[in-house]
Structures are given as structure tokens and as C-alpha cells.
Amino acid sequence: MSGKEGNEAEARARLSRIYEYDYEKGTIKLRNRKCPRCGNIMAHHEAPVERWMCGSCHYTEITEAGSIQR
Template sequence: MPKNKDESQKAIVRTYYIIEGDKIKLKNKKCPRCGSIMAHHMKPVERWACGKCGYTEFIGKGK
């Protein structure tokens, strides 16, 4: 169990990046509006969504 909030956030932040040799690469997309990391959602419709500003990109065919 983490002692403080900072330790728990560090563990989560590591899941957003891939380390390849000397380079660090972001796994997810960055929001074009605010620059935050976007989340990929599959249901009910596949989309990329920013939790900070609300920007959403829908993927695939619409109804």
C-alpha cells in the first residue's frame, strides 16, 4: 500500500509509456485540445476521450 498519493500515481503513470533503449514512447494519444493523455474506450462505441477537457474522437463507422 502506498504511503502517500504521489507513490500511487507513479505506478499508474508507468503504464502510459514504453521504454525502448534510450527512448521513451507514449502508448496512448495526446489530446489535440489540451495536451493531456487520452483514454481509449471500446464500449458502447470505440473512441478516444480526454478526461480533462472532454474532447472525443470516434473511431470506425457511425450509425
């Protein structure tokens, strides 16, 4: 496999982690949430507290399951 073919395969694998494909309906859906502040894709973290976080603007949403009880 040449370098170009390897890069294309890596790009396809990366996209399959970001999007869900429904081949029967012909739709593509984003797996993660979009940041309400800047519009970038947010990451889901489970440890130490379950939360959604934007890596660009650092906007964070803590989920109910991850809420800190005091």
C-alpha cells in the same frame, strides 16, 4: 516494505502503463494519444463505441471501427 517503498513501486507500475520503454534504443514513448485541444493524455474506450476521449476538456474522437451506422 515501508510506506515510502510501496508508493515508489506503485508510481513505477503506473508509469509503465502510460509509457513504452525501449531499453535497447534508450527511448521512452507515450502509449496513448495527446489531446489536440488541451494537450492532456487521452483515454481509449472500446464500449459502447470505440473512441478516444479527453477527461479534461471532453474532446472525443470516434474511430472508424466504432462509427455508428444508421
